[in-house]
Amino acid sequence: MRRDIPPLAEVRRITEKKRDAWWTVLLVDPVATPLVRLTAMRTRITPNQITWGAFLLGLVSAACFAFGDWRWLIAGALVYHLSFILDCMDGKVARLTGQGSVFGAWLDFVFDRIRVALCGVALMAGQYDRTGDTVYIWLALAVVGLDTLRYINSLEIFKIRYNMRKQIKARVREARRAENSAEVAFMEDLLRNNPSADIEHDIRKTSNVSAAGSEAGSEPGSEPGSEPGSEEATDVSQKPQGQVIDLQQEFRHRFPVYLRMRSYLLRHRIRTHLVSGIEFQMGVFIVGPLLDAVIEATLVSGALLLVFELAIIYKLLLSTRDFTRTIDSFDRDEVATAA
Numbered sequence: 001m002r003r004d005i006p007p008l009a010e011v012r013r014i015t016e017k018k019r020d021a022w023w024t025v026l027l028v029d030p031v032a033t034p035l036v037r038l039t040a041m042r043t044r045i046t047p048n049q050i051t052w053g054a055f056l057l058g059l060v061s062a063a064c065f066a067f068g069d070w071r072w073l074i075a076g077a078l079v080y081h082l083s084f085i086l087d088c089m090d091g092k093v094a095r096l097t098g099q100g101s102v103f104g105a106w107l108d109f110v111f112d113r114i115r116v117a118l119c120g121v122a123l124m125a126g127q128y129d130r131t132g133d134t135v136y137i138w139l140a141l142a143v144v145g146l147d148t149l150r151y152i153n154s155l156e157i158f159k160i161r162y163n164m165r166k167q168i169k170a171r172v173r174e175a176r177r178a179e180n181s182a183e184v185a186f187m188e189d190l191l192r193n194n195p196s197a198d199i200e201h202d203i204r205k206t207s208n209v210s211a212a213g214s215e216a217g218s219e220p221g222s223e224p225g226s227e228p229g230s231e232e233a234t235d236v237s238q239k240p241q242g243q244v245i246d247l248q249q250e251f252r253h254r255f256p257v258y259l260r261m262r263s264y265l266l267r268h269r270i271r272t273h274l275v276s277g278i279e280f281q282m283g284v285f286i287v288g289p290l291l292d293a294v295i296e297a298t299l300v301s302g303a304l305l306l307v308f309e310l311a312i313i314y315k316l317l318l319s320t321r322d323f324t325r326t327i328d329s330f331d332r333d334e335v336a337t338a339a
Contacts (some may be wrong), residue, residue, distance in 0.1 A: 005041045008034060015092035019271040020276040026090060028270035032085050036092040048104050058115035065119060066195040068126030073289035079284045080119065084299035087112065116147045119285055127294050138323060139298050143284055146302050150277045153309055157316055164323045168245055171330045245326055250318040275304040
């Protein structure tokens with residue numbers, strides 16, 4: 001038995017994400033984190049082996065769904081949830097023991113997509129065999145298509161944000177090379193790594209917007225942290241980060257109510273993307289089978305997933321406007337300097 005595994009509270013700090021899906025925070029982490037500690041202490045199981053276990057349980061769940069009867073639907077839903085718990089454990093064990101690898105991340109991603117596709121087809125095929133209703137054929141295509149669309153959209157948004165940051169950093173380096181200044185920092189990075197500062201930041205933003213006629217967001221570089229007792233927030237504001245760029249300024253200004261809701265969720269580690277791929281899967285493969293309401297659960301889960309994906313796209317649109325204004329400000333500075 002390993003003696004270097006820390007107490008459960010420390011394991012939670014190391015392994016649990018600062019922001020996660022509400023399903024994971026409420027229904028998975030309370031079970032998965034203690035199991036991760038026991039696994040690391042008493043076994044030599046590797047993260048990749050756990051990934052394989054989650055995938056095999058996913059196959060068992062698909063087999064249960066294929067039978068179509070309500071008893072098998074319940075069994076399939078329970079096994080699917082166990083599979084998801086294992087799927088969350090592999091990354092936690094990797095973070096706790098330092099056994100993470102690039103191949104393990106790839107394996108986890110591929111197995112997740114295969115599991116969703118197989119379970120989606122098996123679930124709808126079982127219900128089609130049970131009822132003869134052709135709507136289940138279309139639902140099978142919808143489940144696989146929505147899961148694929150979500151990942152494609154996520155990847156493309158990541159690429160666009162990466163390119164915007166890359167361009168801004170290049171302009172800042174070019175403008176400040178002679179001054180040998182600090183590198184540029186992005187507001188969302190500073191806040192993502194420090195939830196306490198993030199909450200204070202949103203509270204300050206909301207106050208600014210509510211105070212009649214304040215302009216969009218705070219000026220770049222204005223960080224929260226002056227609240228008493230907020231040590232983490234103070235650390236973020238006092239660290240020399242160079243120029244801070246906020247590419248979410250217009251979105252925060254347009255939706256001050258969102259900021260208050262977001263701050264509440266962050267206090268409980270819950271991200272504001274309330275219906276992501278995780279909740280979509282749980283609606284289709286757990287809620288629907290447990291209630292014997294596969295059609296209704298799939299339609300509602302799919303519609304909510306699309307709504308939140310469209311919200312992310314809209315947020316990206318506003319972010320590109322902030323990016324354009326930032327680039328234009330560099331151009332104006334260059335013209336002023338030349339003049």
